[in-house]
Amino acid sequence: MAYSDRVIDHYNNPRNVGTLDKSSTEVGTGLVGAPECGDVMRLQIRVNPETQVIEEAKFKTFGCGSAIASSSLATEWIKGRKVEDALAIKNTDIVKELSLPPVKIHCSVLAEDAIRAAIGDWKKKNGVAEAVESTAAAQ
């Protein structure tokens, strides 16, 4: 299978590889996929509690080149964004950016899932979902 230049670039030079302290309240961790399926992504974010901006994003991925590239790209895109803005990233954006062929679309879906899972974990730790709801109720 021929890979796009963007996939090769992310594979050769993956951005933001690493591990954040998952016990920190500022850190959200998303672990998605399954070893039997050949893809596991772990994406972590560190969110500034004042600004809600994702100041750091790290990933590690077990998977094919497209899976590695999708998660690498995802960390690049969410870094510097506010949490709610990061949720706006869609798997189709990743497909487009990396020119993924149809058989690799699941890699982009997994990357979107990883973003959501990491943000979900952070929200749970910080009681953010409830806070948003209660604000809405107060209005």
Next chain:
Amino acid sequence: MSTVASQVEVPAGVSLPIYMDNHATSPLDPRVLEAMMPYFTTKFGNAASRNHSFGWEAEQAVEKAREQIAKLIGATAKEIIFTSGATESNNLAIKGIAEMYRERGNHIITQVTEHKAVLDTCKRLEKYGYRVTYLPVKADGLIDLEDLKRAMDDKTILVSIMAANNEIGVLQPIREIGKLCHEKGVIFHTDAVQAVGKVPVNVIADNIDVLSLSGHKIYGPKGVGALYVRRRNPRVQIAAQIDGGGHERGMRSGTLNVPGIVGLGKACEIAYEEMDNEAAYLRGLRDRLKNKLESELDYVHVNGSMEHRLPGNLNMSFVYVEGESLLMGINDVAVSSGSACTSATLEPSYVLKALGLGDDVAHSSIRFGLGRFNTQAEVDYVAAKVIDIVKKLRELSPLYEMVKEGIDLTKIQWAAH
């Protein structure tokens, strides 16, 4: 910034890319090409033309090739039928026997790690009322002879078990299988595509009744193969699957591929003369590769028996690294992977799964197929490169990190997708 791109130096005398996928196909030996050349141009006759020298010349060349092939497998020239390749040979053998011996019975025994050319042929026969037993294999890839004994009944007409497996290189106990078949009066067919020319195969000593072989796996041309069909003790009959001019004793019609056949014959002649030395050479290279990988990397293991194995085969799992991503990192080396991502079906190798390997380990496997033209310098480069990339990809692998932290991956609730 971390980087996966490899900086392994290419040693002198090694040119890239390196071909190390000789179970898929092998390069044509220059001596084979030389033998073939005249039959494309000046000696272009049809081997079935009986009335002129062009035909005689072609026929003579074909008969010489028959002798060369027969000699390699301990057969007689008259027992060799030419085909377009091993897929056709397997189809002809299994369907042809099933049809010819329908009165005697309808039961066929094969095993789960056969090539698709055998498995899919058997599946088709099931649609036509044949009963097929697919024997399991043990963790080392070999069938259990007791299973075979138990599977045989009075309706069994054919046992088809490969001599060497194309993915893991495991050699089945064909001599014992053949003996069992002969005791029970059952025909024994073996797909010997990977074994012929690599390890000794002798149709008499190994009790083989029908055998498939192919040109391009033994440094011969593509598009040509042969089927050995035993003529005595017992005489095996095969119903033709391609009708026409009655070529090849009526078993396989169609104008003979004379240059291809000449090439196959020459390839067999070379294999006959060089097999012993070549096997020792390849075993040395293979073991060198294995030792290097095992000494530098943890969580690696060989799939299938090391004892009963083709000399040029190494199938290894690099656990916690996905096979396709590894192939991508060693893109100047041609090998293949049991990873689902490299297949059209997105299913990992059924051969590795049959050994009892989990899908995760099957996804991490690489098949190295060493051949006649590989060198020690190439092996050293490939080993260094694989070690480099596996280490880098493990830095990227959440699974490797978790295992190193002592987390039991089987205890995690994975969300399968």
